[in-house]
Amino acid sequence: MSPAEIFKGIAISPAELDLITAEFKEVKYKKGDIILDLGDTVKYQYYVQSGCLRTFFIDEKDKEYTLQFGIKDWWVSDYTAYFYSRKAIMTIECLQDATLYRMSRPRLETLCRDIPALETFMRKKVEGGFSMLQKRVLSILSDSAEERYLAFLADYPEIERIVKNYHIASYLGITTESLSRIRKKLARQ
Amino acid sequence: MSPAEIFKGIAISPAELDLITAEFKEVKYKKGDIILDLGDTVKYQYYVQSGCLRTFFIDEKDKEYTLQFGIKDWWVSDYTAYFYSRKAIMTIECLQDATLYRMSRPRLETLCRDIPALETFMRKKVEGGFSMLQKRVLSILSDSAEERYLAFLADYPEIERIVKNYHIASYLGITTESLSRIRKKLARQ
DNA sequence: CAAAAAAATTGACCTATGATAACAAGTTTG
DNA sequence: CAAACTTGTTATCATAGGTCAATTTTTTTG
Numbered sequence: 001m002s003p004a005e006i007f008k009g010i011a012i013s014p015a016e017l018d019l020i021t022a023e024f025k026e027v028k029y030k031k032g033d034i035i036l037d038l039g040d041t042v043k044y045q046y047y048v049q050s051g052c053l054r055t056f057f058i059d060e061k062d063k064e065y066t067l068q069f070g071i072k073d074w075w076v077s078d079y080t081a082y083f084y085s086r087k088a089i090m091t092i093e094c095l096q097d098a099t100l101y102r103m104s105r106p107r108l109e110t111l112c113r114d115i116p117a118l119e120t121f122m123r124k125k126v127e128g129g130f131s132m133l134q135k136r137v138l139s140i141l142s143d144s145a146e147e148r149y150l151a152f153l154a155d156y157p158e159i160e161r162i163v164k165n166y167h168i169a170s171y172l173g174i175t176t177e178s179l180s181r182i183r184k185k186l187a188r189q
Numbered sequence: 190m191s192p193a194e195i196f197k198g199i200a201i202s203p204a205e206l207d208l209i210t211a212e213f214k215e216v217k218y219k220k221g222d223i224i225l226d227l228g229d230t231v232k233y234q235y236y237v238q239s240g241c242l243r244t245f246f247i248d249e250k251d252k253e254y255t256l257q258f259g260i261k262d263w264w265v266s267d268y269t270a271y272f273y274s275r276k277a278i279m280t281i282e283c284l285q286d287a288t289l290y291r292m293s294r295p296r297l298e299t300l301c302r303d304i305p306a307l308e309t310f311m312r313k314k315v316e317g318g319f320s321m322l323q324k325r326v327l328s329i330l331s332d333s334a335e336e337r338y339l340a341f342l343a344d345y346p347e348i349e350r351i352v353k354n355y356h357i358a359s360y361l362g363i364t365t366e367s368l369s370r371i372r373k374k375l376a377r378q
Numbered sequence: 379c380a381a382a383a384a385a386a387t388t389g390a391c392c393t394a395t396g397a398t399a400a401c402a403a404g405t406t407t408g
Numbered sequence: 409c410a411a412a413c414t415t416g417t418t419a420t421c422a423t424a425g426g427t428c429a430a431t432t433t434t435t436t437t438g
Contacts, residue, residue: 057327065330067323080320083313112312116305123301123312124272130315131269133322134256138246140329141254141362145395165416173330178395180417334425354386367425369387 003101006047012117020111020118024101029094036078036092042085044102045077046070051098052162055090056170066171069095069159075125076100096162145174146182192290195236201306209300209307213290218283225267225281231274233291234266235259240287241351244279245359255360258284258348264314265289285351334363335371 003024004017012020024047029035035053036042046053053070055078067090070076078090082105112119139148149172153160160168169179192213193206201209213236218224224242225231235242242259244267256279259265267279271294301308328337338361342349349357358368 057331059331063331065327067326079316080323083316083320112309113305116302116308119305119308119312120301123308123315126312126315126319127268127272130319130322131272133319133326134269136326137256137322137329138254140326142246142248142252164414175396176416177397177418181395184417353384364426365386366388366427370425373387 003047005049006101007121010117010121012115016115016117020115023107023111024103027100027102029098029100031094031097033094034091035094035100036088036090038088038091040088042078042081042088043104045075045079045082045105045108046092046100046102048072048074048076049099049101051094051100052096052159053092053098053100054095054163054167055092057090064170065173066167069156069163069167069171071159071162079129095167140173145172145178146185148172149179149182150186192236194238195290196310199306199310201304205304205306209304212296212300213292216289216291218287218289220283220286222283223280224283224289225277225279227277227280229277231267231270231277232293234264234268234271234294234297235281235289235291237261237263237265238288238290240283240289241285241348242281242287242289243284243352243356244281246279253359254362255356258345258352258356258360260348260351268318284356329362334361334367335374337361338368338371339375 003021003026006024007017007020026049027046029051035046038058048070050072053076054066055068055070055076056064056066058064068074068076076092078088078092080086081088081090085105108122112122139151143151149168152168152172165179165183166176169176172179174182192210192215195213196206196209215238216235218240224235227247237259239261242265243255244257244259244265245253245255247253257263257265265281267277267281269275270277270279274294297311301311328340332340338357341357341361354368354372355365358365361368363371
């Protein structure tokens, strides 16, 4: 296992791949660890090699909203802060012991400048994320909580097995009581 | 007015700028025109030079959800379809006579390959869009309809002046009746 | 500018989900 | 393995926002 796996499938020379992978640092976290906390300076984005992370936002009423789960092969960060070199507005916690490869923004920018194929790779990665977020906006606007729960189960069966129901509820934007009612109704049917 | 204005502020040689602007085509639309329709092949993304566009999704019950408005200096497309060269799942309509510069996906990909500064520009543009969408997801999940309406007015005062209330309602994900009640309440206060 | 069409408002009623509280089930740890 | 804690469920009641239908206001057009 090495960061090289991240780039399998892109046309890039071995020398360039070495340049890139040299800038990743492997870091390990334990279940319950806070990887990034509200107000921290956001230096890194993380590639999840194994384990499970959760990025969430806490509102004035201390209610949590899960923005993203991250499992194998996902990238995780507080991207708004990461992109604009600002302080974190999100928290990232480790839900399951994890091995991550982290990359600092300035280093990645330098690599992108030097290695055009990497720049293209990163652009397409963000395009994919943009597309997923658009889909999520539409889903929150137009689907009922039950429909969104079913879509979540269909889209992320592995995540459902790992995380708690209250994490899923906070991803769907409903209370844990509502999710419980939905689950009961679905079980009956 | 020429597509060159799109790239003011990026470090790019005049020769490269010419290469890029040569690939934009100016197109004009009238209020009410459908620029892109459900099922169309999505070839272009559009830079709005003037006027106002709206991208929206229609669900099974014929209810519309506005994903994005586009005014001067915004880029508009059905991005999921554009990124993946798929058929449109959205409709784009012209809300106010518009002059657009359009760019085809394959041409832009070629230009990005040849001009690294353009690739970086495009990546940062998508990063900005990603960040805005994340903010919108959080806002839909955590804010009331009234809070979202107030935020919309604060964020897009120019758009509010141009578009109909039912467009705003469909952006906020509420009915036009609800928006009307919210407006009444705010007017009273 | 009058008629028609489009947009916005209002009222009455309904429903999905939230809030609160109590409790049950599951999991961790001394 | 029992106590303590965490997670999930259930019931009751409250409410934001939806639905439907009628009406008023604004805009467009012949």
